[in-house]
Amino acid sequence: MDARVKSLPRIFTAHLFPDLEARLIELLRGLAPEDWEKQTLAPKWKVKDVAAHLLDTQIRKLAAARHGYKSENSKKLSPDQLVALINHLNAEGVRAYSQLSPDALIS
Numbered sequence: 001m002d003a004r005v006k007s008l009p010r011i012f013t014a015h016l017f018p019d020l021e022a023r024l025i026e027l028l029r030g031l032a033p034e035d036w037e038k039q040t041l042a043p044k045w046k047v048k049d050v051a052a053h054l055l056d057t058q059i060r061k062l063a064a065a066r067h068g069y070k071s072e073n074s075k076k077l078s079p080d081q082l083v084a085l086i087n088h089l090n091a092e093g094v095r096a097y098s099q100l101s102p103d104a105l106i107s
Contacts, residue, residue, distance in 0.1 A: 024054075028106045036102045049094045051105045056093025 028051060036048040045053070063069045077085060097105065 025106055028102070031102070033102070045094065048102060048105070049098070051102070052094045052097035052100070053090055055097055055100075055105055056090075060089070060093070 031047065036046070036051075038047050040047060040050055042050070
């Protein structure tokens with residue numbers, strides 16, 4: 001590891017997440033129905049897909065914390081395999097939660 005990186009001070013940000021998440025939910029609650037179908041910068045994802053991805057990420061974290069469940073040990077994967085796994089999990093999560101209404105995604 002580069003010596004410059006080792007000397008950087010730690011920046012703790014966990015305390016910022018509750019406010020960030022509350023603002024995100026507030027923003028999503030304020031969207032009009034047609035806003036949920038707008039294209040994002042991610043070519044394959046609309047706004048609703050991003051919300052589904054965020055929900056999926058939180059549910060995966062919850063499953064890992066509560067039950068110790070992890071779908072695959074990412075430490076044993078090459079960088080290319082890790083990217084492929086992340087892309088697969090993201091697509092799987094968006095597909096799974098695409099059936100939910102916007103209200104269900106943010107409730």
